[in-house]
Amino acid sequence: MNRNNFLIHLALAVVLILIAAFAGQLNRWRHEWKHRVHIMPIAEKKRASTAEEIALAENHPGRAELLVKFKSGTSAGAIDKIMEQFHDRVEDRIESDPGLEAIDDLDDANVDATVAKYNTLPEVEYAEPNYEIEQDAVDSSSFVPVLPHDPRFTDQWALANSGQRGGKEGADISATRAWAVTTGSDKVVVAVLDSGVDYTHEDLAPNMWTRPASLGPYHDNELGTIDDTNGFNAIDNASDPMDENGHGTHCAGIIGAEGSNDIGISGVNWKVQIMPLKFMNAGGFGTTKDAIEAINYVIDRKKAGVNVRIISASWGSTQKSRALEEVIRKAYESDILFVAASGNASTNNDRNPHFPSSYNVPNVISVAALDRNDQLAKFSNFGVKSVAIAAPGVDILSTWLGNEYEEKSGTSMATPVVAGVAALIVSENPRISVDQLRKRLLDSVDPLPQLKDKVTTGGRINAAKAVE
Amino acid sequence: MAISKADAIEKARKDLAQRLNVDASAIKEQSVEDDDFPDMALGAAEDDEMSGQMITSGWRIRLGANGQNYEYRADKNQVRLVGFRGKNYRV
Numbered sequence: 001m002n003r004n005n006f007l008i009h010l011a012l013a014v015v016l017i018l019i020a021a022f023a024g025q026l027n028r029w030r031h032e033w034k035h036r037v038h039i040m041p042i043a044e045k046k047r048a049s050t051a052e053e054i055a056l057a058e059n060h061p062g063r064a065e066l067l068v069k070f071k072s073g074t075s076a077g078a079i080d081k082i083m084e085q086f087h088d089r090v091e092d093r094i095e096s097d098p099g100l101e102a103i104d105d106l107d108d109a110n111v112d113a114t115v116a117k118y119n120t121l122p123e124v125e126y127a128e129p130n131y132e133i134e135q136d137a138v139d140s141s142s143f144v145p146v147l148p149h150d151p152r153f154t155d156q157w158a159l160a161n162s163g164q165r166g167g168k169e170g171a172d173i174s175a176t177r178a179w180a181v182t183t184g185s186d187k188v189v190v191a192v193l194d195s196g197v198d199y200t201h202e203d204l205a206p207n208m209w210t211r212p213a214s215l216g217p218y219h220d221n222e223l224g225t226i227d228d229t230n231g232f233n234a235i236d237n238a239s240d241p242m243d244e245n246g247h248g249t250h251c252a253g254i255i256g257a258e259g260s261n262d263i264g265i266s267g268v269n270w271k272v273q274i275m276p277l278k279f280m281n282a283g284g285f286g287t288t289k290d291a292i293e294a295i296n297y298v299i300d301r302k303k304a305g306v307n308v309r310i311i312s313a314s315w316g317s318t319q320k321s322r323a324l325e326e327v328i329r330k331a332y333e334s335d336i337l338f339v340a341a342s343g344n345a346s347t348n349n350d351r352n353p354h355f356p357s358s359y360n361v362p363n364v365i366s367v368a369a370l371d372r373n374d375q376l377a378k379f380s381n382f383g384v385k386s387v388a389i390a391a392p393g394v395d396i397l398s399t400w401l402g403n404e405y406e407e408k409s410g411t412s413m414a415t416p417v418v419a420g421v422a423a424l425i426v427s428e429n430p431r432i433s434v435d436q437l438r439k440r441l442l443d444s445v446d447p448l449p450q451l452k453d454k455v456t457t458g459g460r461i462n463a464a465k466a467v468e
Numbered sequence: 469m470a471i472s473k474a475d476a477i478e479k480a481r482k483d484l485a486q487r488l489n490v491d492a493s494a495i496k497e498q499s500v501e502d503d504d505f506p507d508m509a510l511g512a513a514e515d516d517e518m519s520g521q522m523i524t525s526g527w528r529i530r531l532g533a534n535g536q537n538y539e540y541r542a543d544k545n546q547v548r549l550v551g552f553r554g555k556n557y558r559v
Binding site for chain 1: 506507508509511513515516517518519520521522523524545546
């Protein structure tokens, strides 16, 4: 190796080491920031207590507010006298540091004043507040945004609205801040109950569910045994849920087009498992019976051990079906969330229900659609009693048949946004129950005055709040 | 195979003639307009039919016969008759 080659190799090695060190530091920063601690004086915490907490504290006395170091030679009797004089109590003696006592102020007076009082005593070397160090709930507004490497990400206003094409900056689901916490997990399965999914789409293929080798093919007493390698087709009960319409593929991309892969777009989840279920045909419509068959399939696979936690249902009609309602209730009993489109008739679902989104079953979340200015879409159904939440649903770019991408509008598009956020939550909280998951979603909105009388939560889903 | 606008109009005329039991020449084309429909059943779902809740572009076809007006809706995938004697039909 000549001298020039040696220098080039040496320079390359130095650069690689620097990159590795920088990446490691980034990771450490992320970890520290995510798990940062909050320090608060115990006394302050006591003052902030609710009536319930105060009652609890009275039953469990002994939250020391001060640490007082008495000078060497101060007798126990002298300390007892000071306690009596100040109406305080020695909560604990720190054996490793003779003279250091943890003091409980029985009056719960101002801690700074109490500390100052102790510091004036000739017996005291020093006094200071007793700080409690605790992990704090992280405020999502401080999350550093994480941007994916996807060439068409800048067109995905629902995930990051910079005001592109006349939109309102920030009228989005705060996905980039949520991704600072989680980009999803391939342990979470989301069932897309729709027209099937083009599972060969290059932006979806890595995130498609396939039946694990350890799990036998699906068996139904009436339908027989079906090879569900790639999901389930309820139309002909054949094995292949390939999408012939595009609608299901679009919804799947919103939930989980692979993120940061230098291809196309990013899903709400960069990583997830999408289970395709086909009950709507090439025209984009299907029967209640086939929808029921497909939901039954999901419940069966869940019981067999597949971690399917969410069904995304971007469809419906005004026809009520008790059988469909019952099978959705069975999904609830199997701990599966059911996210459903509120409908596109511009009508009030409180008066004119739309199903399945209007079924009064605890796992159902009905979703309205917003435009890029945070306004309820002109077509979107609403209902302060029956429509739970709103999400972006106008001009949504997502995957389409044949490795293509298209912009589509509808509560169909808003529904998988919420299903996708639910999957992000599960990725961080694998043991969360369906009730907790639903509550978490509904508690994670940005309130919008224009939605106050339109949806129950009065707001747009915020992914960062959901995972904080 | 995708249905063109001309195919859709022709299919609608034939369907209406058959339903009314009249000659196709008795069916008059009143208007054909591009339109957006609220869902993938073109806002005209049959009983027991569920459809994708995506805004769908297509054509609104208005036909006349025997002094009555009839509305069909179509897109590249389907043709539907709306509210014929109180019901919707996929043609």
